[in-house]
Amino acid sequence: MQATMLTFKDIPHSIWLIRKTWITRxxxxxxxxxxxxxxxxxxxxxxxxxGVYVDVGAYHPIKFSNTYALYRRGWRGINIDMDPVKIEAFKLARSDDTNVCAAISNEKATRQAYSFSAYGLTSTIDPGEVARRTETPISVRNVETTTLNEVLENSCYSAREIDLLSIDAEGHDYHVLRSIDLKKYRPKIVIVESTLMSMNDIMNSAIYRYLVERDYRLIGWTHLSLIFRIERSEIFRFQL
Structure with missing residues (x-):
């Protein structure tokens, strides 16, 4: 077997190959x-x-957060969750944000809030979501709902357009979406949860129709999250 000799001219290529193989992978x-x-x-x-974000159903300041990477880049905004302990965590880790304990819906009313774990992902005020679940909630309490419009109007962002709106409301997402004046706050990107598993069902859904009728375009779908954007803005890397 003939041995392969490494010559001096091969060294730059070998270093480049090592970098591409291990360092940049x-x-x-x-x-x-x-x-x-x-x-x-x-x-x-x-x-x-x-930029400015509004994160509804924010859950945790870092884990599973749609806004933490943006927070690290210098963005700031409003984090909303109806569970007080979750807002305590946001006040601890992201005190530069506005952190609001509230249940969001398209109208002000008294509703029952169902929690399925002490610090879980699936707290909800949507009866349909509760009916779909097989486990028993660990707690049920009454909450007073409010709208996104009211939260924004009572914040330091009342006169500013929103760059990102993220909604994860466990089955109540459409009602949350309807609670914000899209013409006034004009979020450039909207991320909203949907449990639909086919594109045909998504395109026939109330959320999809509501946003498309208001000049949003679906540009991404990551398992349970639909990602919409408006056509043109300085926020985007590429214009549509």
């Missing part, structure tokens, strides 16, 4: 549950670092 990390923030990283201009 690392996975691209994300904080969101299904990689939503990895999609945002691709569509938002890297120079746009002072």
């Amino acid at each position: 690392g996975a691209r990390l994300y904080y969101s549950q299904y990689g939503e923030d990895a999609v945002l990283r691709e569509i938002i201009s890297p120079s746009f670092n002072n």
Whole structure:
């Protein structure tokens, strides 16, 4: 067997190959549950670092967060969850944000809030979502719902357009979406949860029709999250 001799001229190529093989092959990390923030990283201009987000059903300041990567880039905004302990965590880890304990719906009313674990992903005020679940809630309490419009009007962002609206309301997402004046706050990107598993069903859904009728375009789908955007804005890396 003939030995292969490494010559001096081969050394730059060998270093380049080692770098491409091991050093640059690392996975691209994300904080969101299904990689939503990895999609945002691709569509938002890297120079746009002072955006505003509204995160409904925010859950945790870091884990499964659609906004934490943006927070690290300099974005700030409003995090909303109806579970007080989750808002305590946001106040601890993201005190530069506005953190609001509230149940969001399209009208102000008294509803029952169902929790299925002490710090879980699936707290809901939607009766249909509760009916679909097989486990018994660990707690049921009455909450007063409010609208996104009211939360925004009582915040420091009342006169500002929103760059990202993220909604994860466990079956109540359409009602949350209807509670914000899209013409006034004009979120550039909307991420909204949907449990539909086919594109045909999604395109026939109330959420899809509601946003498309208001000039949004579906540009991404990551398992349970639909990602919509408006056509043109300085926020985007590429214009449609």
